[in-house]
Amino acid sequence: MDVMPKWADVILIPLISILLAAILSAVVILAIGENPWEALKLMVDGALGSTYGWGYTLYYATNFIFTGLAVSIAFHARMFNIGGEGQALIGGLGVAIICLFIPWPHWSLALLGAAIGAAVFGAAWAAIPAFLQAKRGSHIVITTIMFNFIAAAVLNYFLIGALKAPGMEPATLKFPEATHLPSFQDMFNFGETTFFRGAPANITFFVALAACVALWALIWKTRLGYEIRSFGYSESAAKYAGISPTKIIMVAMLISGALAGMMAINNVQGEAERLVLNAVEGAGFIGIAVALMGRSHPFGVLLAALLFGFLYQGGAELALWTSIPRELIIVIQALVILFTGALDNMVRMPLERLFLSLRRAKT
């Protein structure tokens, strides 16, 4: 029996957790001698006050949708994929190889090719930890952490070796013109007025939205999704029902890795248009916060990704105009993970007691 009504579980608890995280963040801002209210206004203005700000917010949100979905699908199979960072890095490698070595006639084909390349590379990077978990029982958290470090080294190896462009910087050549994706600036250009001028948001945002819908359909409308969720609820029951644990672990992790890898079409092909070191910039880890906050539901992930996109762009503006460093965003991210993830019961236990007493009072 559920102690709480569904709306309390889906909306109230995340809301209280975020509020707690926000209050603590405000305390941190106060403690370093700045005004939290002013800071919030600056963030809202910088991230949402112009189409330029929106262009950055949506660009970051696109990254976080992909990594958030990646963590979510793994959560549904009760696995914790901390390796989104590494999978996205390797996905970038796939995008770079596809864009640099295949002469694409048109960006739409290049987008398709790069998306497949990114997904395959990301999935391949998740496949080894998944296989070790399924067949040898090696803990997926530890192996994916290790694979993050190995991914960084692999990328480093290619960027100072085989794929390095002439010059000092460890980066690839600029991708050819035909692979450049249309940015929001190109798409929303109505003669006189140009929206999103100079912002990096691009068509990948719509790919991310499509991924949300596709994942929702996969999880709740297909047999595979049902199997993944049953495995997540109870491994032994799923096994008894004839669901192969090996298959579910492998499939869930492959989808997870593919989604994390696909982030690269946004940041590598869409924005940088070449592969640089540390292209992911922690987005793989933010996916954890996004998935926790979005309760592993694609729609929740979308909302949480938008919030984190706002925080990221707002935080950059803060760092520009005040003495608050950009790392404040990492603190906020940590607090969100702490309250919506680890300290979930701290909010849940008193609420459950409250609802129980309410119900008793009624009867």
Added chain:
Amino acid sequence: MDFATLLQMLDATLRLATPLLLACLAGLYSERAGIFDIGLEGKMLAAAFLSAAIAAVSGNVWLGLLAGIGASMLLSVIHGLASITFRGNQLISGVAINFLAAGLTVVIAQSWFAQGGRTPQLTGDARFNPIDLPFAEALQNVPVLGPIYYELISGHTILVYVALLMVPLTWWILFRTRFGLRLRAVGENPAAVDTAGVSVIWLRFAAVGICGILCGIAGAYLATALQAGFVKDMSAGRGFIALAALIFAKWRPWYALYACLLFGFLQAMSLRPDVIERVLSFQVNGQFLDVLPYILTVVILAGFVGKAIPPRAGGEPYVKER
């Protein structure tokens, strides 16, 4: 490779293995009690910052060490609250702690010192300085043993010796005391410990607390002994290498020492590519040496070289009554 270079390399190995060893033993206590801790990295980082900050302000490295332990303990308490009291997910809590430390250290460092997220350089008494063991100078010229004693064994900071002494101490505590027996039992079968009338909660908090102290020393060592001051992200994945060493050592103290020395040696090698090239007469990629600990851990975890079996109740919160 001549004898002097070898000694230099081993000396560097010992210095680089020390923070790994302290963090690894910290994880050992925690995980043996059934609390997974992937927040070792964050605790070290927080301790590194606060120890350097307090040492810089007060000029006294011992105050710095205490402050570092305090910072690490605070994060331990959060981890304990999340994973013991509120029975949350220990892995998620560890991730949160890592980010909390990575963010807060820079934000606070910028606010206090305004030097781009670092602390001022530490000098003199604000650092742990090398101590010469007795007769090191005098015995220097004794063949073979003299240089080994002078170069390798003598001339480290006190924390190096503390870390080395922690290995037998940890072994003794875990395997020869009542507390250690209970601590190990609580990681294997908490219900049995509870039935015997011993508090599972208290034992786990004690383990997490010891973990905090050791991580604090490890962090303080980074900022006040190995280097002279805090810089952003200075733990540089050492917490995760320590975690790798812990698995490599199969959660046993003496093996932890060997694993940390091995990983320390790999780090020392990647700092001296010229030596490797001379010895092996071909170039070894520095990145390869850096990630070798992680690769080795994956191989171990895969069960190809012996099997690493973690404490049985690890990662699961204990619920007394259902």
